[in-house]
Amino acid sequence: MSIFIKYYKSGGLNVAFSNKIWRYNSTSADMAINKGEEEEEFRVLDILKKRQRQQRRVNRRADVQPDRADRMPTDQNWGNVWPGPKTFHPSSVPLPLRQGYVPKGQAPPGKKANAELMKIPNFLHLTPPVIKAQCEAIKQFCTEWPKLLNSEEAIENHYPVEIITSDYCHASPSIRNPLARIVTLRVKLSTLKLDQHARDKFIRLVGERYDPETDLVTITADRCPIRKQNQDYVNYLLTACYHESWNFEEWEREKMEEDMEYYNWDKNPSKRSLVNWYLKTQNQSKELSDEEYSNYDVSQIPNGEEYKVAVSSYMNDGESEGTVEKYGEAVRKLLGLPQKKVVS
Amino acid sequence: MNTSALRLVQLQNPLGNLLSPALASQIHTSSPLCRVVSGKYRITKKRDRPLTYEMANPPHYIAHRKSWNSWNTSNLKDGLRRSETAVEDEFIRRFMTGTWHGLVCSEVIIKRQFNHIRVAAIIRRAVSPTKMYFLLGYTEELLANWLQCPVTLEIQTVDSFQDVVFKYI
Numbered sequence: 001m002s003i004f005i006k007y008y009k010s011g012g013l014n015v016a017f018s019n020k021i022w023r024y025n026s027t028s029a030d031m032a033i034n035k036g037e038e039e040e041e042f043r044v045l046d047i048l049k050k051r052q053r054q055q056r057r058v059n060r061r062a063d064v065q066p067d068r069a070d071r072m073p074t075d076q077n078w079g080n081v082w083p084g085p086k087t088f089h090p091s092s093v094p095l096p097l098r099q100g101y102v103p104k105g106q107a108p109p110g111k112k113a114n115a116e117l118m119k120i121p122n123f124l125h126l127t128p129p130v131i132k133a134q135c136e137a138i139k140q141f142c143t144e145w146p147k148l149l150n151s152e153e154a155i156e157n158h159y160p161v162e163i164i165t166s167d168y169c170h171a172s173p174s175i176r177n178p179l180a181r182i183v184t185l186r187v188k189l190s191t192l193k194l195d196q197h198a199r200d201k202f203i204r205l206v207g208e209r210y211d212p213e214t215d216l217v218t219i220t221a222d223r224c225p226i227r228k229q230n231q232d233y234v235n236y237l238l239t240a241c242y243h244e245s246w247n248f249e250e251w252e253r254e255k256m257e258e259d260m261e262y263y264n265w266d267k268n269p270s271k272r273s274l275v276n277w278y279l280k281t282q283n284q285s286k287e288l289s290d291e292e293y294s295n296y297d298v299s300q301i302p303n304g305e306e307y308k309v310a311v312s313s314y315m316n317d318g319e320s321e322g323t324v325e326k327y328g329e330a331v332r333k334l335l336g337l338p339q340k341k342v343v344s
Numbered sequence: 345m346n347t348s349a350l351r352l353v354q355l356q357n358p359l360g361n362l363l364s365p366a367l368a369s370q371i372h373t374s375s376p377l378c379r380v381v382s383g384k385y386r387i388t389k390k391r392d393r394p395l396t397y398e399m400a401n402p403p404h405y406i407a408h409r410k411s412w413n414s415w416n417t418s419n420l421k422d423g424l425r426r427s428e429t430a431v432e433d434e435f436i437r438r439f440m441t442g443t444w445h446g447l448v449c450s451e452v453i454i455k456r457q458f459n460h461i462r463v464a465a466i467i468r469r470a471v472s473p474t475k476m477y478f479l480l481g482y483t484e485e486l487l488a489n490w491l492q493c494p495v496t497l498e499i500q501t502v503d504s505f506q507d508v509v510f511k512y513i
Binding site for chain 1: 396397398401405408409410411412413415416417418423424425428429449450451453455456457458459462464466469491492493498500502503507508510
């Protein structure tokens with residue numbers, strides 16, 4: 001004799017279990033004996049396995065918390081909500097932001113699930129009150145600015161030598177940048193103690209590093225691998241040039257008027273003829289040597305200084321409308337001729 | 345075909361032997377089709393292909409309608425570590441899409457600040473929060489070990505992919 005166990009329970013969980021039992025029964029049961037004795041329940045062939053599939057489809061969605069932004073009080077401290085740089089997150093920013101390009105008439109995509117808002121760097125951690133608070137916090141580490149260095153002139157006067165370097169900051173694991181080694185030294189030539197000869201020699205030594213317009217000598221070094229070495233080298237170059245320009249070599253005496261790099265009016269025939277002309281107008285006839293000519297004081301001659309300046313600028317700065325006009329004026333004044341009439 | 349044409353040119357060129365292979369390979373030989381096709385999606389017959397905002401705007405709209413996915417200083421002029429950064433970014437992207445398998449709904453955004461790498465993405469809420477926390481720590485830890493710099497994962501979650509769909513074509 002065999003026992004039939006019917007195992008039914010509502011709910012899908014035990015379906016598999018009862019199936020198993022049915023299978024067991026069907027294999028072990030003596031079919032001949034059972035025939036006709038009782039109405040047998042047949043198993044249902046569930047080809048599509050609808051029941052199991054339904055069972056598998058469990059809604060496991062954990063209930064999502066409401067946005068933090070919705071519960072924020074209006075008088076909160078924003079610096080505590082967003083303390084540091086961070087990618088944009090819609091649930092902690094209580095602003096109705098939208099970003100994206102859409103055809104006319106549509107609203108741009110909102111802040112939720114918007115990758116564009118996540119891409120752009122935001123400054124939500126640098127709001128004005130936060131910056132103020134941080135500045136207050138680091139104030140204790142600051143030192144007072146020296147009172148005597150209250151103007152650009154004072155700074156230039158006390159610290160004539162400028163050292164210019166660049167620091168580079170980039171988004172990569174390395175903090176080194178080969179360009180950071182370059183050191184530039186800048187100094188005004190007038191701040192160096194040089195006489196006429198030394199100044200001339202210094203300008204020749206530094207060559208194109210001297211800018212006559214701004215009177216600045218700029219020395220740049222990038223040959224050493226480290227900034228410190230370059231800085232030492234730049235200082236060495238300035239020192240060496242300075243001392244070298246004070247040296248007077250024997251061969252420098254051989255410099256002739258033709259070798260002059262600029263027009264020196266005191267050593268040129270222009271002065272000689274001016275002096276001769278002046279002496280003649282004074283009815284003096286003197287034979288002067290070269291030395292006396294060049295040392296002759298032009299300020300004795302009325303309008304002589306102006307003439308000197310005009311001729312020098314004409315020869316040094318090149319012929320232009322301004323210099324020629326100036327020269328003409330100076331000559332008229334010198335010879336006592338009437339001024340040029342401006343035709344109006 | 346293109347490469348053979350290049351070889352012909354090299355043979356005719358008397359200086360062809362002097363050209364190093366590295367120099368020669370810089371000549372662009374791929375077909376110009378790439379400009380027309382790459383980064384664009386075809387319209388389907390049923391108009392049911394979902395596109396995100398990123399996909400809806402073709403590459404020439406970068407900096408006009410959409411911005412870059414990688415933010416660093418290497419791709420500026422005279423930037424350092426250009427190739428390394430590009431390879432690392434590609435590695436991070438692949439690692440992210442593989443680790444958060446089938447969950448990443450947007451492009452992986454990589455922003456670098458000094459030696460800090462911020463990885464941002466939109467993630468589907470298909471796994472339990474516990475698993476998500478695990479994956480978060482796992483990704484950060486492994487990437488930080490490989491790249492030897494701090495990595496921060498900043499994810500935003502959405503219910504389903506439907507939330508990031510911008511339009512259907």
